Amino acid sequence: MGSISEFFQHLMNGLTLGGIYALIALGYTMVYGILKFINFAHGDILMFGAYIGLFVFNFLRGDSPLGTWTFISFFIAMLISMIVTGALGVAIERIAYKPLRKASRLAPLLSAIGVSFILSNGAAWMWGTQSRKLEYPFDNAPFTVGGVVITPHQVMILIVSLIMMLALIIFVNNTRMGKAMRAVSLDQDTSRLMGINVNSVISLTFAIGSALAASGGMLIALDFKVYPSMGMMIGLKAFVAAVVGGIGNIGGAMLGGILLGLLETFGVAILGIPPAMKDTISFGILILVLLVKPEGLLGKAVREKV
Amino acid sequence: MPRENWQKGKMKKKTLLVLVVALVASTMIFASGDKEKKSGSVSSYKIGFIGPLTGDNANYGVMSRDAAIIAIDEVNAAGGINGTPVEFIAEDSEGTVEKGLSAIEKLAESDKIISLVGPVFTGPTFAVGDRCQNQGIPLITGSATHADITNIGDMIFRTVVSDGLQGEVAGHYFYEVLGYRNLAVLYAKNDYSQGLYKSMSTAFESLGGKIVDAETCMIGDKDFKTQLTKIKQLKPDAIYIPDYTVEMAQILEQAANLEVGAPFLSCDGFSNPVIFDLAGEYTDGVVYIAPAQVLKSEAYDKFVAKYQAAYGISPDSFATNVYDATKIEIEALKRCVAKGTVTRAAMRDEIAATKNYVGVGGLINFAENGDLIAYQGVYKVKGITPEYLGAFKVVDGKIQQVK
Structure with missing residues (x-):
């Protein structure tokens, strides 16, 4: 580690x-939080969303140069992709998970792994295995703040993920549907007795x-x-982040994610862990957390489970 | 366990034993029958191919396979060899050692190929090459460049320049011609990338240059920001990235986003046109060492035209090398047929006897160890188009342009 600016550069990354x-x-x-079940197809759903976004964006944008329309069309593409992918998530739940809800806990897990393979192999079959470039909807020329180089893309990641997370928190805490979700996560049967449509709450959870x-x-x-196996490693890492933060806990997932990103970057940059071992950092942390605090960092502190 | 069951078990064991004996006997019969077939006439001569046909690096394998198919089609269109067609069997390695080994298993045992073209990547070539050497199957790779590949044994040939030479020319060119003194390297943890890094740095350091930082990554990595941030702080004169297209595209783009500033140097992996789709304008200014450009020959033009007509894109250096490798095997096979002994051993000797073969990639002669006797080309990307700076070789520790 050299200068202080290098530290902040790693921090930003x-x-x-x-x-x-x-x-x-x-x-x-x-x-x-709702079903006590790990959706291992989540990473591949992400891949599917990226493909949809890529196609819609390229279609909307056409040949237009960088500018307002390109920028707007990126977010329209993101919105459409979110809707289509949300519907896909609901469909997957209906077809592959719902019939197994009463089965042993292993069954939906295996079903999820099957769905994961169907999605990634299906994408490879339909769209080929080569990487495709999703163009930046703006000029991604970096700018420098106090010796730290930042790209507009990085700023967008931070802003978009912050907006999404805040929207989710507000939705869960302040709406009727959010309240229903919290109720279902506490006790499905009691919620049903209270008149909550549990199935639609579960569908909504998958959609979101x-x-x-x-x-x-x-x-x-x-x-x-964009490529068919893009969701695999990132999906596993996000899963680790969810467990580290305390699975079933929204705040925990955010904390776990940020923590994992920082630890991976600084583990290589400061501790000198070889980059080839970068992925082991996450999984090492997973094992450590499971041994020391199995409920995750925020697992018990906050009772609210969604 | 009740006695009855125990006896049943014993009975089962006996039947099993009989079955096994029968099976062994039958394979022996089949095996001997096969030997007889070899001396008689065959319905086709089989040449195998192994390369990554799916996965992230499929572009290299598919272009190579397609080039080989052109060579095979040519001989079959001309009526095969004395009326017997040449059959081409391509197997997918996905660029991995495990898949490569099961591919050679199939090609050697069930297809009974006479010779092999490929594998495309260095790692699988080490494993498959070992197997070929033990089973006496001659192999020509058009792209496995690791210096030690041909040390596997006398069955192994290549129509591509050894990394030993590529790295040596690279080290000398960077130091002597470009005048760099401090280099950083970002290489992948695999045989190909590591081999290039070693031979380049050995030459570069022997001249007095310094490798200020050698960072590593894995094939399949997408995020190189940590390594690049570290390299940036050390302010090297340039950064050498002997990797594959997908990784190099990521590195170039992220380096631009981090404003690393130093120019990039690369290897023959950069000659694949996919890099310009993925990295676009970020490739501007990259200098790379790759097989020397062929002096515009008729054979080359004809091959490029054929390739473009068939597949709609221009062949890369992998494709031209594999085309030559396949042609050399076909020519050797023709000589074997003419002499009346079509065996793998005879094939090997005929391949080794190849003299001054005019390939699309230039004149081909094999050194004693099976290496291609050659020099290296230097290219510089302008915008998104590579510009040829000439052919170079190292003579008595000094770089020399080949005129």
């Missing part, structure tokens, strides 16, 4: 990485989680490109 982890971790944590994954997928795709 880690924060943006963590922001994306957090956004995706929310999907895991919401589904777990998948939509968030789609937006995360598009944010990553700008930097990492």
